[in-house]
Amino acid sequence: MDLDRxxxxxxxxxxxxxAKILYRDARLRDVIICRGCKGNIQLDDxxxxxxxxxxxxxxxxxxxxxxxxxxxxxxxLRF
Ligand SMILES: [Zn+2]
Numbered sequence: 001m002d003l004d005r006x007x008x009x010x011x012x013x014x015x016x017x018x019a020k021i022l023y024r025d026a027r028l029r030d031v032i033i034c035r036g037c038k039g040n041i042q043l044d045d046x047x048x049x050x051x052x053x054x055x056x057x058x059x060x061x062x063x064x065x066x067x068x069x070x071x072x073x074x075x076x077l078r079f
Contacts (some may be wrong), residue, residue: 001061003054014039026050 004024011018017036025032026043027050034041 001057003057010041010043012036012039012041023050023053 006023007020009018009020012034015037017034029043029045032041
């Protein structure tokens with residue numbers, strides 16, 4: 001799964017216009033232009049929230065995989 005293409009909704013700190021950014025933009029701390037006030041929004045990830053989110057998503061997928069593996073073992077075909 002490509003987390004970089006996940007959309008995140010943010011609010012412009014100046015005009016409160018909602019903008020959609022990609023996880024990738026946030027991860028790279030990109031500057032986006034607000035469609036409301038045309039101002040620059042510097043994406044800040046000083047808490048490394050992106051990396052934390054990525055770890056959490058990876059853990060959730062692992063859990064899902066484990067659950068399916070268990071299910072596969074539970075369902076056996078008998079003749
Ligand atoms: Zn704005």
